[in-house]
Amino acid sequence: MDHRKYKRGYFMPPVQSLEWCKKEYIESAPIWCSVDLRDGNQALITPMNLEEKIEFFKLLVKIGFKEIEVGFPAASNTEYNFLRELIENDLVPDDVCLQVLTQAREHIIKKTFDSLEGCKNAIVHFYNSTSYAQREQVFRKSKDEIKQIAINGAKIVKDCAKNTKGNFRFEYSPESFSGTEIDYALEVCNSVIDIFEPTKDSKLIINLPLTVEMSLPHIYASQIEYMSNNLHNRENIIISLHPHNDRGCAVADAELGILAGGDRIEGTLFGNGERTGNVDIITLAMNLYSHGVNPNLDFSDIPSICALYEKVTKMPVYERQPYSGKLVFAAFSGSHQDAIAKGMAYHKEKNLKTWSVPYLPIDPKDVGREYESDVIRINSQSGKGGIAYVLYNHYGIDLPMHFREAFSYYVKNISDEMNKELSPKEICDIFQNDFVNLSSYLKVLDFVFKDTDNNINIALNVEYKHQSFNITSSGNGRLDSVANALREILDFKFDIIDYSEHSLSKGSSSKAISYVYIVSDEKKYFGVGIDTDIIKASVYGLISAINHILKSLKGA
Template sequence: MFSQFKLFKRAASRIPPVKLQYKNMLRDPSVKYPPPKQINLQNREWPSKVLSKAPRWLSTDLRDGNQSLPDPMSIAEKKEYFHKLVDIGFKEIEVSFPSASQTDFDFTRYAVENAPEDVAIQVLTQSREPLVRRTVESVKGAKKAIIHIYLATSDVFREVVFGMSQAEAIAKAVEITNLVKSLTKDDPSMQDTEWNLEFSPECFSDTPVEFAVEICEAVKQAWQPSVETPMIFNLPATVEVAGPNVYADQIEYFCKHITEREKVVVSLHCHNDRGCGVAATELGMLAGADRVEGCIFGNGERTGNVDLVTVALNLYTQGIAPELDFSDMESVIDVSERCNKIEVHPRSPYSGSLVVCAFSGSHQDAIKKGFSYERQDQRWAIPYLPLDPKDIGRTYEAVIRVNSQSGKGGSAWVILRSLGLDLPRQLQVSFSALVQDKADRLGRELQTEEIVNVFNSHYLVSSPLLIKDFEITKGKNDARVITAQLTLQETGQEITLSGEGNGPISSFLDAISKKFGLLLEVVTYTEHALGSGSSTKAATYVNLSFVDDAGEKVNRWGCGISHDVGQASLDAILSVVNSLVNEGKLKV
């Protein structure tokens, strides 16, 4: 064997190496794409911190999310979505870009007039005076209003798009802040509203952190926030350009260097360009952020905003109350899909239709055992399921779904959930083979009803023979001998049988053997209670063996269910007999 291996190795060494050919991608991408800029953050603290409470949440579904839709929401759809966000528990909702259109302005007025008193209406505006005035007008009379202004601060946007120096950017930000201040909290006619300002250094993720702090300091000085009403600095990963760890460093640097930290709310607005929006948000929270902006199910431009459902339920499954209610997940999905006209992906964390489903046999077996395991405490600990589906309004019936890849655990789970029958392991193996065969033939997943029908047609066979009457008596001369007297009914005629044994089952088998000339022997017998209280029934499972016409030993399972355990046992045996009769292997 060793010499053969050496020959193979020698031959393989003569095969010329295959050169990997890239059609469009660069073999050395570093010539085009530089590595992300690292932050000079000494003694970073976020890696050792642990989340212990929910952040303040802002939904931007109606603004950022809506702007990203090929088919923007109608007024009616935006109204429905707004009320669903309020029902979920959002206290801050960015509803529109009011200066963009009359439709957005009109909807903003609706939100102002219909928002609960504890819900703040947030609106976004570009840093131009006419647009700012129009935006402030749209939220006039609100109980709580947040004016959100932004200015691109990354070098590439500031220099390439706007041709603006850092000093000019700071001056512009201060100018617009002063304008908003004069139109809102400094205006005596506007004092019925609790005004606040949110400033976003757009493309913060690609902005030198020193400059981000500098421009925000200037804005803060102009706005003059207080401890009681801190202003909001939103630090967006407008484009995700580096790993979540770099973003966390940027957030921690900002939190440590901005002055009067107690007068500032640090907010996160992560996009998902690198697929790390949730991770960046969670690390940003560890780094000191107080607030999270995003969309339900991650809607938004390009790859979307961070998915607030995922962030909230990640907290929930770590024992932290998220202060958002997703206990009726299906209704949230329904509103989102109808209004956004975008389906929630079936693999989307927590919300996807397949995320609490297992098709794999080993996964199904582990989940089934997890549900059967008796624990000393109330802690949730089910293999493969980090969240109890019931917590988000889903049933356990969807947890295990059966196709041709499924094993014994999946089929057994369906029968347990549907019929309450806890099948013995050997029966699980036999049953799963039948289910797999049907799934293979149909080429698809089997529905619960189909799986139950397979079980009933093979193990709960109640015709053509039916027990009409039976009597079990002890022998007169020897009490160890049990006699079974039975009356079977078959299509209108009655058949009387009699047999002897050392118990009800063996005497019944003796009667069957005499009638059909077939020696049936018990290989396995198990039983369990079905239900509780006065409605309790017995479920019995009998594995019988016999020698067929070809001289081969065959095993067959039968199941019986009855209020009387003796009747259930006989029904299980008769189910096997009925199967053989129906297959033409026995004649009545």
């Protein structure tokens, strides 16, 4: 690798333009134009067929796009036929405008207008490349010659529109704007503007594409601001931005470009497009949403959008794709899980109307995600708060604080050994099988309590070491009396440290659950009992804890 063969291929504006950086945030959503059916489709290994394109088009309409670029109808029969299918079958709502792309060449422009016959609303987007590298290496033409291509194209487009029935708007792109001298790009664009003479009711779109992303985002913003300040008839111009993602900064380019004067964004869902792709409109829109700005696009059901996108494009949505990926709201880290669980509880407790949960920039439910299945995910990196959150939210099991840490380590060790994430059901199965109503070594057969003035007496029948024992004892409480009875047949000491209980409110509201925490030989043991009778549940919890001691003593 020899870095010396590279030089900066972009051009700074001739006048410094930095007013944009004084703005704190974007105040309103830009005009959105989806180019999924052109840029996104041409970048697919297997392009969409007609049925898939129509399905995708309907999705874009449902999301709320009012401008949708449907292709290059003069370039191929497939794109021509798709456009005709939309028009002839009346698939385009009255408030949606179709956009078509054409080179600034006469025969292509004329065929493009032929393809638009009967279209209610259309944007004819014509372009020619203006960059230094393309002028020098591809076209081998001077600046004036390249500018003349743009001028001739504008005149042909204007003439064709006059002679074609329909409602047309126009867009011009100095393609490879990012590699064009900025004062020259301005000169070319102003020449096109002067031909169209846009008005308040018939504005012209000037698209300034980052055809190849060459600079830091602030450079692009300065270029946009310079163009915005110097374009002719600016009040009747819509500045459109079309960022590509070669440097991985397309979203930043777009956001800073809007601050600098951009009015409109061309991009794709999930950033699909040639090379590294276009700007991801979902990320841009949801960034606005997270700042309290209405994006005017509906992404309330991201899972279904992902499913249709993957179906028609045969491309996966990356698990970490902002807002859209399956794991973007998932927390595996213990500290993150704890903060999220406490934040969610705080919001519920305080009935807060604004969102500020740690680690979650937006409410996952706003984009169709579920807290229970999407937010807290359990593997060997998880913490006590996350595992407790899963048990409580899925099954109503509210682990006592002292039990949470022990159970979390128990679950994490299993996850580590299995080398996999554990589902809520798997976690509950571990809890049920390894802690609830255990009877492997010591089993309760029957018991009867009798209250006296000072104590509670018990007659206890248990099975231990393959023998049946009938024991009587007493204590200052029911659990204490059971413990005293068991001490008569067990050859180790133990003390009850804590006991708690609650009703199981989810799934089986008639049942009670008890948690018993005991210590033997300075080691902690936990047991859980579940039964419709709270007294039985507490006894089963103590027996379960003792079974853990017996298991450890046998080395099982």
